[in-house]
Amino acid sequence: MAxxxxxxxxxxxxxxxxxxxxxxxxxxxxxxxxxxxxxxxGQLLNLLSAQFNDGTPQLAAANTSLTKVNSDxxxxxxVLASTAATLNDIASLVSNLDKLLPLAASxx
Amino acid sequence: MKIQxxxxxxxxxxxxxxxxxxxxxxxxxxTTFHSSTAQTISTIxxxxxxxxAYEIQIYLAGVAADSTLAVGTTDASGQPTPxxxxxxxxxxxxxxxDALSVVATYxxxxxxxxxxxxxxxFATAGSALGSNxxxxxxxxxxxxxxxxxxxxxxxxxxxxxxxxxxxxxxNGKRDQMVKDAIQHGGQDVNxxxxxxxxxxxxxxxxxxxxxxNEQLASAVVAYNKDRNGLSYDQRVARLAQIQGLAEAASxxxxxxxxxxxxxxxxxxxxxxxSASAPPNSKQSALATLxxxxxxxxxxxxxxxxxxxPLLK
Numbered sequence: 001m002a003x004x005x006x007x008x009x010x011x012x013x014x015x016x017x018x019x020x021x022x023x024x025x026x027x028x029x030x031x032x033x034x035x036x037x038x039x040x041x042g043q044l045l046n047l048l049s050a051q052f053n054d055g056t057p058q059l060a061a062a063n064t065s066l067t068k069v070n071s072d073x074x075x076x077x078x079v080l081a082s083t084a085a086t087l088n089d090i091a092s093l094v095s096n097l098d099k100l101l102p103l104a105a106s107x108x
Numbered sequence: 109m110k111i112q113x114x115x116x117x118x119x120x121x122x123x124x125x126x127x128x129x130x131x132x133x134x135x136x137x138x139t140t141f142h143s144s145t146a147q148t149i150s151t152i153x154x155x156x157x158x159x160x161a162y163e164i165q166i167y168l169a170g171v172a173a174d175s176t177l178a179v180g181t182t183d184a185s186g187q188p189t190p191x192x193x194x195x196x197x198x199x200x201x202x203x204x205x206d207a208l209s210v211v212a213t214y215x216x217x218x219x220x221x222x223x224x225x226x227x228x229x230f231a232t233a234g235s236a237l238g239s240n241x242x243x244x245x246x247x248x249x250x251x252x253x254x255x256x257x258x259x260x261x262x263x264x265x266x267x268x269x270x271x272x273x274x275x276x277x278x279n280g281k282r283d284q285m286v287k288d289a290i291q292h293g294g295q296d297v298n299x300x301x302x303x304x305x306x307x308x309x310x311x312x313x314x315x316x317x318x319x320x321n322e323q324l325a326s327a328v329v330a331y332n333k334d335r336n337g338l339s340y341d342q343r344v345a346r347l348a349q350i351q352g353l354a355e356a357a358s359x360x361x362x363x364x365x366x367x368x369x370x371x372x373x374x375x376x377x378x379x380x381x382s383a384s385a386p387p388n389s390k391q392s393a394l395a396t397l398x399x400x401x402x403x404x405x406x407x408x409x410x411x412x413x414x415x416x417p418l419l420k
Contacts, residue, residue: 017325
């Protein structure tokens with residue numbers, strides 16, 4: 001059985017909330033980070049104990065997406081320079097995770 | 109000068125250890141184990157039982173902070189909100205609470221064994237206990253076969269522990285019974301507690317840390333949106349609220365009571381070692397047990413205070 005990288009997802013959720021309180025971003029972008037952070041947290045709580053069959057392609061894609069978004073968020077200068085692109089990547093991640101939950105084989 | 113409860117406990121343990129060799133050497137540690145188990149389980153049960161209420165509170169605080177958000181059972185994207193569907197299923201919470209109740213029963217039976225010299229009393233109590241445990245075992249078997257697999261991992265150790273508790277009444281030699289119970293049941297207690305500790309570390313720590321950060325971020329973003337329309341007094345009140353949320357967020361890392369479960373595990377391991385120690389190392393094993401019990405009691409006080417904000 002395989003699992004989602006929930007530790008990285010937790011880091012991303014917390015980084016979204018941190019960015020929503022960072023006044024270097026516009027008020028609108030701060031609000032977007034808050035909204036995405038809330039959605040990701042809801043998905044995190046649903047996926048924390050989910051297990052998937054080995055080789056589930058959607059899981060592999062979601063974990064790859066998590067790694068990329070986390071890496072992007074870690075570079076604060078790049079996020080400030082291309083906030084719209086970062087928020088788009090986060091929105092794509094949210095969409096991928098939405099599709100993942102129904103595929104869970106079990107919850108431990 | 110205020111005497112610390114730990115010091116009082118250590119002194120009383122020392123006195124009883126000195127006199128205990130003449131009497132029943134298990135009475136004091138098992139009595140402490142029993143009372144500390146009750147306190148620990150009370151704290152952890154309250155924590156588990158309040159998780160969904162905590163999530164509803166976070167959701168409603170977010171709605172309150174943003175006047176553009178309507179409250180509802182489903183959000184704009186079609187996802188159920190904590191008002192519409194519990195974040196943690198009733199079955200998964202019940203499985204954890206039931207596992208804790210088996211551990212509590214184990215501690216109670218040890219206490220009964222160590223504190224009575226009339227084996228006939230055990231038989232009467234054992235008959236009633238047997239019915240209750242049998243019913244609990246069936247609950248877990250049903251849960252394990254249902255769609256909620258959360259209970260699966262608890263079934264093995266619980267069935268085994270129930271077997272040990274039942275055996276406590278079959279032998280009239282008290283000290284040997286206590287020793288056997290600790291050696292056989294203690295490992296199952298460890299297995300159950302390890303799973304509960306892992307739950308705390310892997311699931312509930314993430315819930316609490318991200319929850320505290322969400323509440324803080326919601327309040328900060330709302331303040332920045334609204335501040336031009338707020339009076340001085342309103343701003344002061346909002347900022348005071350943000351200060352409280354910031355303090356909660358910074359202390360959230362250690363809020364899940366996994367330290368308490370870890371302290372209980374240490375004490376249980378020390379109890380097992382004490383029961384199996386050869387005669388030439390009994391004093392050393394009892395001293396280790398004394399220390400573990402003392403640290404556990406201290407942890408109960410600390411954690412009980414720490415998790416109060418999480419019990420909604």
